Amino acid sequence: MVSMQLTFQRVSKIFSNRLGNDSVAALEDIDLRIASGEFVAILGPSGCGKSTLLEIVAGLQAPTSGEVLLDGEPVHSPHPRVSVVFQEDSTFPWRTVAENAAFGLEMRGVRKAERDGAVAHAIELVGLCGFEGHYPHQLSGGMRQRVAIARTLVMNPAVLLMDEPFGALDEQTRFVIGEELLRIWDATRCTIFFVTHSLHEAVQLADRIVVLSARPGRIKSIFENRLSRPRVEAKDPQTYAVLMASLREAIGLTSAVFDPDAPRVRPARAEA
Amino acid sequence: MSHAPSTVTIVTARVAFVALLLALWIIGSSAYGSAVLPSPLEVVATILQGFREGWLIHATLVTLSEVLPAFAIAAIVGAGLGIALGLARFWGDVLEPMVLGVYSIPKITLYPIFLVLFKLGLASKVAFGFFHGVFPIEILTQGATSTISPTYLKVARTLNLTPWQTAAHVVIPAIVPAMAVGLRLAFSLTFIGVILAEMSASRAGLGFLLNAADSTFDSRRTLAVIVILAIIGIGTNLVFYALERRVSPARPEARQATLAM
Ligand SMILES: Nc1ncnc2c1ncn2[C@@H]1O[C@H](COP(=O)(O)OP(=O)(O)O)[C@@H](O)[C@H]1O
Ligand SMILES: [Mg+2]
Numbered sequence: 001m002v003s004m005q006l007t008f009q010r011v012s013k014i015f016s017n018r019l020g021n022d023s024v025a026a027l028e029d030i031d032l033r034i035a036s037g038e039f040v041a042i043l044g045p046s047g048c049g050k051s052t053l054l055e056i057v058a059g060l061q062a063p064t065s066g067e068v069l070l071d072g073e074p075v076h077s078p079h080p081r082v083s084v085v086f087q088e089d090s091t092f093p094w095r096t097v098a099e100n101a102a103f104g105l106e107m108r109g110v111r112k113a114e115r116d117g118a119v120a121h122a123i124e125l126v127g128l129c130g131f132e133g134h135y136p137h138q139l140s141g142g143m144r145q146r147v148a149i150a151r152t153l154v155m156n157p158a159v160l161l162m163d164e165p166f167g168a169l170d171e172q173t174r175f176v177i178g179e180e181l182l183r184i185w186d187a188t189r190c191t192i193f194f195v196t197h198s199l200h201e202a203v204q205l206a207d208r209i210v211v212l213s214a215r216p217g218r219i220k221s222i223f224e225n226r227l228s229r230p231r232v233e234a235k236d237p238q239t240y241a242v243l244m245a246s247l248r249e250a251i252g253l254t255s256a257v258f259d260p261d262a263p264r265v266r267p268a269r270a271e272a
Numbered sequence: 273m274s275h276a277p278s279t280v281t282i283v284t285a286r287v288a289f290v291a292l293l294l295a296l297w298i299i300g301s302s303a304y305g306s307a308v309l310p311s312p313l314e315v316v317a318t319i320l321q322g323f324r325e326g327w328l329i330h331a332t333l334v335t336l337s338e339v340l341p342a343f344a345i346a347a348i349v350g351a352g353l354g355i356a357l358g359l360a361r362f363w364g365d366v367l368e369p370m371v372l373g374v375y376s377i378p379k380i381t382l383y384p385i386f387l388v389l390f391k392l393g394l395a396s397k398v399a400f401g402f403f404h405g406v407f408p409i410e411i412l413t414q415g416a417t418s419t420i421s422p423t424y425l426k427v428a429r430t431l432n433l434t435p436w437q438t439a440a441h442v443v444i445p446a447i448v449p450a451m452a453v454g455l456r457l458a459f460s461l462t463f464i465g466v467i468l469a470e471m472s473a474s475r476a477g478l479g480f481l482l483n484a485a486d487s488t489f490d491s492r493r494t495l496a497v498i499v500i501l502a503i504i505g506i507g508t509n510l511v512f513y514a515l516e517r518r519v520s521p522a523r524p525e526a527r528q529a530t531l532a533m
Contacts, residue, residue: 058430078430088423094445094519104431107441 003191004071004081004158006034006057011066012216013052025216026052030066032210032219039185039192041202043247044212050195051087053217054163057193058084070159079159083152087164091136091147098123098132101150115154122153125184142166142173146180153184159191166201178204179230199247203240204231211250221250310492318496327481332500334477335466338394342401343462349402350409350458351451355443357410358417368414375407380468387473397469397477404465409454416450417443449520456512463505 011030016023026049034040042050055061057068059078068075070082083104091100101122105115123132126146136144145165152160166174178201185192196202202209209223225231225243233240294312301311310318322328357364383400390396424446428438470479478497485493 055426060426060429078432080432082430084426084430086423086426088421090421090423090427092424092442092445094448103427103441107431107433107437 002158002189003036005036006032006159006191006193007069007072008032008053009067009069011053011056011063011068013049013056013061014064027056027063028216028218030217030219032222034191034193034208036071037189037191039182039194039205039207041194041196041206041209042212043196043199043202043209043251044217045214045251046197048212048214049217050197050212051163054084054161054193054195057159058082058161080155081158083155083157083160085145085148085152085160085162085165087167089136089141089144089148091144091151093136096133096135097128097139097147097150100136100147101154103151104155118154118156119150122150125153125187126150127180140173142169142177145169145177149181149184153188156188157190159193162192162194164195164197167197171200174198174201175204181205182229199244199251203227203243203247209247211247223247223250307489308491310495314492315495315499318492319499322493322496328496328500331476331478331481331497332504335470335479336504338397338466338470338477339401339459339463342398342466343405343459345398346402346405346458346462347409347455350406350454351413354410354413354415354451354454355417355439355447358414358420358447359443361418364414364418371407371410375411379404379465380472383469383472386469392473392475397466397474400469401462401466404468405458405460405462408457408461409451412450412454412457413447416447420446449516452512452516452519456509456516459508459512460505463508467501 008030011027012025013027014023014025030053042053044050052061056063057075059075059082062076070079092103095103098119102112102115102119105118120132123129126149128143128146128150131139131143136147139147148165166177169177181192182205194202194205203225206225209225211220211223212218213220223243223246227236227239227243231240297309297312301309301314306314319328357367379400382403383396386396386400386403390399420443424442425438428442433441466477467479467482470477471483472479474480478501482494482497485491485497
């Protein structure tokens with residue numbers, strides 16, 4: 001079995017401090033079904049509970065009520081077939097690219113001779129051939145996220161959870177690495193749960209885009225994305241514009257405030 | 273953008289600087305007379321004499337035999353306590369002000385207590401050297417452990433690592449650069465502690481020799497001992513710096529910690 005399906009059943013999360021006098025409702029009644037092998041983007045403003053939702057799937061946090069099911073089994077702790085790519089740099093600076101990629105298998109006690117093949121394959125998939133012996137500090141931010149992705153790929157994940165993995169990258173790099181992620185997804189066919197606050201990224205990558213409301217995060221609307229890949233605006237400006245416009249409307253914010261990637265209208269400058 | 277000066281330039285400037293200091297020393301010694309400030313040559317002659325007659329070698333060995341165990345204990349206790357208190361947030365928070373409080377006391381004022389507890393010989397020097405040197409490594413290790421990236425720990429949790437695996441493969445490698453800085457400072461401070469203890473009350477060692485030379489106004493011997501102290505201090509520091517560079521493959525935060533101390 002290559003990938004797994006994910007089911008959210010009325011998932012809610014309330015953070016309360018120890019005294020219980022101050023609580024934050026982060027998520028409310030999340031009901032969602034993600035098919036095996038699907039690429040779903042979770043889109044919502046900062047602080048709406050996207051990371052919390054992802055960590056609940058990862059088994060790093062428990063929901064206050066409700067359940068997340070992986071192929072029908074409730075998640076209580078980190079599942080061996082679920083891998084996570086975090087927003088922050090999570091590569092280990094004391095390990096080379098190859099050693100970082102091998103980390104998970106090494107911890108599972110897989111011997112070097114047996115894991116070398118998987119590591120080489122993962123490094124090839126993320127396009128880091130030739131950098132196996134480099135240390136993270138010798139790489140750009142985008143390359144370090146590729147290392148983090150390679151580290152998850154060697155585990156042959158059924159579900160890949162990604163928390164704004166390219167949030168710290170510039171727009172250009174983000175687009176390129178996004179296309180590579182699609183290629184990897186094509187090759188592995190795992191289920192991808194992709195958290196982002198960028199409309200462009202959600203449209204570029206996902207089959208379905210789930211829009212969350214501001215805190216507490218609730219599912220506001222879900223969009224099917226039927227644009228053919230690669231999804232560049234020029235290919236089908238009409239459909240692209242309609243999808244963007246409906247996403248913007250769902251979010252209920254002006255694009256300039258919500259989406260830092262949106263092109264800004266600059267005041268024209270008089271040329272000398 | 274300015275170019276970083278080459279290693280050759282830096283070394284040349286260093287040599288020139290040392291030559292300048294030596295020149296000032298020579299000028300000073302001829303101005304004040306060699307009874308007050310003996311010349312470099314006279315000091316070298318005294319060191320050679322001390323080696324021939326054995327008293328300088330003996331004192332150096334006595335001091336090293338106190339410094340090394342004191343440093344070893346300080347390193348093990350400091351790093352161990354630092355990791356434990358860094359992981360056990362509660363106890364770390366409870367003890368932190370006390371650790372910092374004791375750290376900021378001029379520790380030599382407590383030496384009489386060590387004398388009473390451990391008598392005049394080796395044990396009191398080792399104990400005081402340990403006490404003088406244990407703080408920086410404990411503080412640096414604890415700091416590095418408690419501020420370890422939460423993302424690293426999440427990676428460990430998503431992979432279902434055992435606590436032992438997390439310690440050995442995530443926590444310890446992450447704090448090694450800070451520990452290396454701590455080791456260097458621990459050695460310096462242990463060494464200083466032992467010398468201070470020897471100067472206060474002892475029967476042997478470089479500190480004892482320094483005190484004896486001072487009280488007989490034998491400035492040649494005084495300077496000879498100071499030169500030996502400097503050689504030990506600089507030599508060990510170079511070794512520890514090399515260690516630091518090895519364990520921190522160009523990690524900027526480790527460099528900064530080095531400079532900050
Ligand atoms: N451990 C926690 N304790 C208390 N509040 C938290 C905790 N983690 C997150 N929150 C709060 O829950 C809300 C959602 O956080 P998060 O899931 O990180 O949002 P997002 O990833 O969408 O930016 C935020 O208001 C945040 O302050
Ligand atoms: Mg987040």
